[in-house]
Amino acid sequence: MSLFKLSTELLLLILDELDPVSLFQFCRASRIILSLVDGTTSLRYRYELALCGLREGPHNQCSSNDRLDALLSYKRGWSTLTWSAEDRLTFAPPTIMGVSGNYLYQVAQAPLPNEFLWCLRIYELRCFRRTPQRGLQFHRYFISFEIRKVVIDSSQNLMVWAQIHFPPQHNSPVLGVLHLRDLRGDHEHREAAQPRLQYRTEWWGITPPGERVSIQQVQVCGSLVALSIRLELEDGEGVTELALFNWRTGSALRTFTGDTLTFDLMSHTRVVVVCQPDDDEERSSGSSNSSYEQHPDGLYTYDKGKRSPQIGVYEICHELNRGPILPRARSYAFPESWNVVSFVQQCPNSSAKMITSPAPGTLFDNDPHLRLLAVTLEFPHDAKPRGISRKVVVVIDESKLAPANDGEEVVRWADWQEHCMIFNLPDQADGVQLCGRRLVFFENVQKAAGPLQDLSSRVHSLDLNPYTAPYLVSLARQSPPWRWQASISTVFDHLGSKYVRTSTSNTHNLTWMDVTEDSLVLYHEREGQTGVRILTFGQEIRTPP
Numbered sequence: 001m002s003l004f005k006l007s008t009e010l011l012l013l014i015l016d017e018l019d020p021v022s023l024f025q026f027c028r029a030s031r032i033i034l035s036l037v038d039g040t041t042s043l044r045y046r047y048e049l050a051l052c053g054l055r056e057g058p059h060n061q062c063s064s065n066d067r068l069d070a071l072l073s074y075k076r077g078w079s080t081l082t083w084s085a086e087d088r089l090t091f092a093p094p095t096i097m098g099v100s101g102n103y104l105y106q107v108a109q110a111p112l113p114n115e116f117l118w119c120l121r122i123y124e125l126r127c128f129r130r131t132p133q134r135g136l137q138f139h140r141y142f143i144s145f146e147i148r149k150v151v152i153d154s155s156q157n158l159m160v161w162a163q164i165h166f167p168p169q170h171n172s173p174v175l176g177v178l179h180l181r182d183l184r185g186d187h188e189h190r191e192a193a194q195p196r197l198q199y200r201t202e203w204w205g206i207t208p209p210g211e212r213v214s215i216q217q218v219q220v221c222g223s224l225v226a227l228s229i230r231l232e233l234e235d236g237e238g239v240t241e242l243a244l245f246n247w248r249t250g251s252a253l254r255t256f257t258g259d260t261l262t263f264d265l266m267s268h269t270r271v272v273v274v275c276q277p278d279d280d281e282e283r284s285s286g287s288s289n290s291s292y293e294q295h296p297d298g299l300y301t302y303d304k305g306k307r308s309p310q311i312g313v314y315e316i317c318h319e320l321n322r323g324p325i326l327p328r329a330r331s332y333a334f335p336e337s338w339n340v341v342s343f344v345q346q347c348p349n350s351s352a353k354m355i356t357s358p359a360p361g362t363l364f365d366n367d368p369h370l371r372l373l374a375v376t377l378e379f380p381h382d383a384k385p386r387g388i389s390r391k392v393v394v395v396i397d398e399s400k401l402a403p404a405n406d407g408e409e410v411v412r413w414a415d416w417q418e419h420c421m422i423f424n425l426p427d428q429a430d431g432v433q434l435c436g437r438r439l440v441f442f443e444n445v446q447k448a449a450g451p452l453q454d455l456s457s458r459v460h461s462l463d464l465n466p467y468t469a470p471y472l473v474s475l476a477r478q479s480p481p482w483r484w485q486a487s488i489s490t491v492f493d494h495l496g497s498k499y500v501r502t503s504t505s506n507t508h509n510l511t512w513m514d515v516t517e518d519s520l521v522l523y524h525e526r527e528g529q530t531g532v533r534i535l536t537f538g539q540e541i542r543t544p545p
Contacts, residue, residue: 004032011036015043024050024467041068048072053370053437053465057362060131066541067363070128073539074364078438079468079475081461081503083520083535085126087136091530096148099350099514099521102127104534105150110142117142120150120161120185127518128538130361136534141185148215151225155356156191157183160247162218162227165198170205174213176229180247193250199243202257203231210234219348222268222355223248224316228261244271246318253316262346264373266313266398267354273312274346274375276339308338310410311346311375315403328403331410334377334394337385343378347393350516351436363541366436366517371398372464374434389424393432395439395464396420421464429460431513437464440520444509457510459503459520505533 003011015023015037023046027034037043041064048071049056062070077084089106091097096107102125110119124137149162159182165175176199180192188195207213216228225247232238242256242263256263258275265271315328351366352358358365374395384390400419425432428443439462444455463472505522514521522533 020046020050054364055367057358077537081501085536087534089532100152103152107147126536149218151218153220173200174203219265221265224268264348276309308334309344313403329408330404335413340383347374347434349434376432391425393423433515435515455509457505461501
């Protein structure tokens with residue numbers, strides 16, 4: 001008996017039992033099923049979830065109509081860069097700020113009458129995917145040491161404050177310190193074996209003039225916490241150290257060292273490290289030898305040949321008492337002609353990771369199974385490889401990257417390039433960010449008439465979900481929102497990637513940008529002030545009192 005000979009009521013009962021991905025695949029195979037789903041609100045909602053690469057959140061009291069309206073508003077808002085709410089903040093420099101999870105943090109000196117403290121402000125950003133709705137929430141803490149980075153994991157009630165401790169004398173090492181607090185900030189985290197984790201760097205004593213020590217990245221995923229610290233000279237040369245800990249047990253798990261090194265935690269047992277190894281480095285070492293020598297009066301660099309950059313995927317073992325364990329690692333090498341690269345950096349994906357469940361009250365979020373990994377590369381003007389621009393972004397599905405089954409191995413570019421997308425960026429492109437399958441960046445362009453310092457900022461968004469390509473094509477026929485930038489192209493064709501939404505910001509000359517699942521956070525400095533614009537996408541759900 002044909003399935004389509006069943007009554008409409010029975011078909012709807014069958015479809016109601018399917019998960020969003022199965023329902024979506026069924027709709028792609030049959031126009032009859034698609035028509036049924038399109039006319040049923042609850043089924044249409046689940047179809048749109050799979051279409052947009054989203055997963056459903058925990059059970060909530062919102063009606064099917066409210067959930068569908070929220071999802072469609074979220075989808076169109078991001079696709080057209082049309083935000084529903086805007087918040088503005090202004091701070092006096094100097095200040096340290098950034099975004100972690102759905103929080104904005106800002107750190108500044110706070111001189112008090114009888115003591116000198118640091119003031120940490122935490123802003124919980126708007127989220128129209130969550131009920132009940134809340135505005136911009138604000139918390140403030142006074143701390144006795146300077147915080148360089150803040151990481152917040154609300155699913156574990158965890159907040160990490162990162163500090164660099166400089167010794168008062170030359171006979172002690174520079175320390176990277178992670179303070180493990182709960183979300184209130186005034187208590188140590190009860191699941192942490194130690195209130196603080198310390199990493200002893202290879203650098204000792206007071207930093208000489210011309211050298212700078214900075215915290216590059218801090219990330220948390222489950223029980224794994226990672227900290228990278230960089231020592232840099234005036235000419236930009238230096239070395240980066242990466243340390244991984246189990247914050248629940250206090251155990252130091254593994255370290256990496258490289259001249260150029262960035263990372264992203266894929267899970268609580270897997271880390272991706274992007275670096276550019278030296279010619280004389282052993283390919284199976286798992287870390288790169290640094291092109292520097294430490295002398296009593298400072299850091300001195302010396303020339304080394306470079307190989308092409310590579311993506312290393314490493315399995316992290318948390319069981320330290322099991323005896324010797326062969327490292328499991330696989331390196332994905334870029335083309336050999338790319339060894340002339342002048343800049344390489346991984347763009348961490350800010351969407352939820354595989355082990356993170358949606359927060360209570362969340363309607364939907366990005367499906368962790370569909371996360372992308374992106375690497376930004378920049379080449380010298382006189383040494384650009386043929387067929388690509390000076391700035392490119394290489395994008396690949398995280399699911400295509402895995403550590404070796406046993407030991408270590410290197411995968412040549414010819415064996416994995418077919419899984420990649422390569423995007424040529426404008427020379428002025430900056431602030432490349434990744435969230436789920438959405439790639440965003442900005443460029444500052446001088447206005448046709450005006451002084452050199454009068455720059456306008458364009459924010460670009462690329463939706464790299466191939467299933468949304470027909471929707472993007474339909475939007476491209478409207479006037480506005482889409483604008484095709486000829487300077488952006490793909491070496492490997494990808495549906496939908498050519499539709500680049502261009503938004504001219506009202507601020508002058510953006511200095512940086514962050515992206516979350518709900519917001520774009522734009523930073524600009526002008527006339528002695530640091531301004532922040534928080535643009536939130538989606539539609540607020542009105543819940544009954």
